[in-house]
Amino acid sequence: ASKTFAQIPATGTWFALQLPVKISDKWQWHNDAGYRTLGASFNAYQFLYRTGIRHVVNKKWSVATGAAVFYTRSSYQKYNHEFGGEFRLWQELNAQHPVSKSISFQNRIRTEQRWFAVTDSRDAYFGFRIRYRAAATKELSEKWSIQLANEYMRQQANNKFLFNQNRLIATALYKLSSSAQIQGGYMLLKWTSSSQHIITFTLQKIISLHGIKRNG
Secondary structure (H helix, E strand, C coil), rough: HHHHHHHHEEEEEEEEEEEEEEEECCCEEEEEEEEEECCCCCEEEEEEEEEEEEECCCEEEEEEEEEEEEECCCCCCCCCEEEEEEEEEEEEEEEEECCCCCCCEEEEEEEEEEEECEECEEECCCEEEEEEEEEEEEEEECCCCEEEEEEEEEECCEEEEEEEEEEEEEEEEEECCCCCCEEEEEEEECCCCEEEEEEEEEEEEEECCCCCCCCC
């Protein structure tokens, strides 16, 4: 394990596309896809697609559940072209707490059941992960916002419940329209014995099936 962590690149870039589909005021079809690079290059380290259904309980609370597939390079070596598959089920609880007209706090708890396929360097295995994310968002203008967030994760695997990773994130958000925004940010990604500096880019577009637009 220590050898594997020593090979983790110091940097990386994560690209994400979020396309939530608003079915009604209470129901949403969750869709997001991602491409994560191997270090400072544009070589792929990971591809992902996550989908699910979200129920908005009220203005403060929502719940969601779904599935995801991930394909991750089995080592950090560029010459290695093997990608290991992961199938994931996930469940989450979200809370939104406005504290003023321009500041809000968000809390999210997500659980994940993770099935990893066999690769040349590992056996197949199962992991159960718990994630807690806290964030604060500040509106600077009608178009611009900033967000600070931290997400902590622990995972049960091989009969051990251990620290998995921590993500400390600063993000700038720019509203393109009432239903679309772009985000750019920096993440300090801490593993058990190493860390990475990640640049993030996200495009979000909300699609409404019943003609009601939603700010975002």
